[in-house]
Amino acid sequence: MSTTRFAVVAEGLRKRYGQTTALDGFDVTVAAGTVCGLLGPNGAGKTTAVRILTTLLRPDGGRAEVAGFDVVRQAAQVRSHVGLLGQHAAVDEVLSGRQNLVMFGRLYHLGVRSARERADELLAQFELTDAATKPARQYSGGMRRRLDLAASLILAPPVLFLDEPTTGLDPRGRNEVWEAIRRLVATGTTVLLTTQYLDEADQLADRISVVDHGRVVADGSPDQLKSKLGGDRIDVVLRSVEELPVVAAVVGRVAAAGAEVDWDTRRVSAPVRDRVAALTEVVRALDDVGIAAEDIALRRPTLDEVFLHLTGHRADEAGEEAAA
């Protein structure tokens, strides 16, 4: 088979809901053993793509293969080879962690004993052994998500789909889930994850596909995408509006591209290549012209800036349009 190198192949997927086009010629390929991040705002079509790839939805057009099986014609085989982590932690909240895993194990047609053994293995792997007999309702957000992840790994599926795995989690829960995903990827699982957070895609993904209006508008490694954007940014906030043009000129000389001026917040912002050198130079140059800034900061580009750069419109505009 020519597609075995790729764990996931989608070609020209189309899906409409009434007047709304959710997917409009969506293409993606994920090489076996790698992590692909689908990055995009709410309503970009990320979830629709995951639902089609996990056989929950039928596409209106296009084709897709997962683990070498067609998602429409060989849906049953696809289901035996994928794990799905949906947007909500899909666990039974009344049952304990172990009872959840045994139940899902039985539904994957493991025998009673192997379902129990597998449940204990997974509880240990995801550090839930101490909470094994507590009802899932009493778990923290991060623990519930880990149990959810454990449930999708009962058959150790070669391909795992994670739909916004850390949305709604606090930073600690997010780190717990990231750690769990990293350990999993180390064992060779192919992962396709969707996220609204640039840093999450950056942390986990080998390749990122930026999704907008139901299609992939840019893809590459996180470094490639960031260099397209000009990397990190420097923000200088001033005390007085009169100083803005002078400072914009100063920052513009140091930055990788022209500085942007926001008059309302008295802020000059520009992309930079070498973070520390840029910061030092800006501070020195401001000192030379005798201007004391209220605040100077280096930061990663926001999703808004990624979108503005790649699509020419802001991320929340895309979201509103798709939701309407």
Place this chain on the structure above:
Amino acid sequence: MTTTTPVIPRTRLDRLRWAVADAWTITLRDLLHWLRQPAPVVVGLLFPVMVVLLFAYLFGGAMSVPGGGDYREFLLPGMFALTMVFGIEATMVAVTSDAAKGVTDRFRSMPMAPSAVVVGRSTADMLNSTLGLAVLVACGLVVGWRWHGSLAEALLAVGLLLLLRFALLWVGIYLGLLAKSPEAVAAVQILVWPLGFLSNGFVAPATMPGWLGTIVEWNPLSATISATRELFGNPGWGGDSWIAQHALLMAVVWPLLLVAVFFPLSVRRHRRLSR
């Protein structure tokens, strides 16, 4: 790590074996719910008992049974049937909350028998309603209700009640799939009451205005209630209209009709999840 090779059932027999095993796993899940969270089950069992006591002792004195007879003997068959209606709520809550929490999607992304969730749900709900009926029969015997016919007739009456519950199961599943949030269940919870009171369960249709009496007589619930009264030998069945004369027939026809409508609707709704 345990390695497992996923298998796909090839023969029809394999598929059937999977369907039965998966449905049983889902049934066990619900039975585990009872054990781990007994409060709602106990409340569900005791609520009809409370209504019986309320009507038997509080309102009962003001009620008269057409053709004479004991009000409690008249009341209990109505409460048996209404308890079957109360079951809709449990079915709906379970279906809606599984969908809202993404559990339905997880099941659908797994290589399990597609029928299992519904079959398992029905089995658990039928077990629950059978238990509820047993508790209410015991309560009836305590407050002075008796059956006067043969044991076979009494068992047939119980069968008709469970047939009604089975039909309402599909109404519950359909409404559960239709409801977008668990909050929608509250609306059904309230609507159960007018449906219950617009039957011949508490008051004889003969005492109502003509048009209302007709609606009440044609309520599917009334057919089951009349038929069970007839089979248990309790007072209050009968009437001159065609529908009242054919209660036994209609107690079979109405539930079958409900299944014929709501089973395909539920299947269609379930298929539409993948559209």
